[in-house]
Amino acid sequence: MNHQTDLATRFHALHHDGLLLLANASDAGSARLIESLGASAIATTSAGVAWSHGYPDGDVLPVRRLVATVADIARAIRVPLTVDAEGGYSDDPVAVAETVAGLIDVGAVGINLEDGGADPELLCAKIEHIKRASARLGVALYLNARTDVYLRGLAPPERRVEETLARAARYRAAGADGLFVPGLTDEASVRTIAAEAGMPLNLLARSALPGADELQRWGVRRLSAGSDIAQSMYARMAALAAGFLRDGDCKPLSAEAMAYSQVNALFQDR
Known part of the structure; x- marks a missing residue:
């Protein structure tokens, strides 16, 4: 078993043993820092990655x-x-599969792929092409299908559970391994979707959600921080930079800083 195959096997297993917590990273530095804190896996945030390169989020x-x-x-x-991987950066399923193959080639063993406001059939086609590509590459890619039924209000409130489960069934049949439902927070709906989706359920961190132990009792198998860590980082950076630019006061810059040696040591032997 090669290293990437082992990582893919481990990643699949993490969705069936307790609750997988993902503190999403924006770049190699934040990913290594999060790993050093005991993370069992690293997930990227599309928003944080885009912002780090000077682009807005959104494909x-x-x-x-x-x-x-x-x-x-x-x-x-x-x-x-x-x-x-957002929506795959294209509406062409073949092009999306090529993009994901490129991600697998450089080390990814999982992706998120979203339906957004598009017809669910388009995401099904993308999933099918991606799964064929990952099979050719010999990597059991974990494909987490994201549906925006709750995040975008794609169905009336009383029909959102039904619509989410209908999409879950289609995405599962196409080859998806997990279901991501950002914006879902109420206990009854979470329990129903977790029990009936036929795939591990991933939620997006929201203040309305309870802690990890309770979410696990609800049936949730994965919780993602999303862009919140990146947004908080930008808020902290803005506050420090604004204060320094305003009056040149140096003290706040280092008041809560990690030691240079501690940060530098994260990247030794990498």
């Missing part, structure tokens, strides 16, 4: 930059890596 990051970022992260960490 506009050039694919070559995404692939290069994933290669950098894979070099810096030793745990499984899953990539938020």
Whole structure:
């Protein structure tokens, strides 16, 4: 068993043993830091990756930059890596599969792929092409199908559970391994979808959600921080930079900083 095959096997297993917590990273540095804190896997945030390159989130990051970022992260960490691939950066399922094959080539063993506001049949086609591509590459890619039924309000509130489960069935039949439902927070709906989706359920961190132990009792198998860590980082950076630019006060810059030697040591022997 080669290293990537082992990582893929480990990543699949993480969805069937407790609750997988993913503190999404934006680049190789943040990924290595999160790994050093005990993370069992690393996930990217599409927003954080896009912002780190000076692009807005929303399928506009050039694919070559995404692939290069994933290669950098894979070099810096030793745990499984899953990539938020948004909608695949194309409406052409063949092109999407080629993009994902490029991510697998540089070390990814999982992806998120979203339906957004598009017809679910398009995501089914993308999933099918990706699964064929990953099989050719000999990597059991974990494909987490994201549906935006709750996030975008794609169905009336009383029909969202039904619509989510209908899409889950289609995505599972196409080859998806997991179901990601950002915006879903109420207990009854979570329990129903977790029990009936036929795939491990992934939620997006929201203040309305309870802690990990309770979510696990609800049937949730994966919880993602999403872009919140990156947004908090930008808020902290803005506060420090604004204060320094305002009055040149140096004290706040180092008040809560990690030691230079501690940060530098993260990247030794990588």
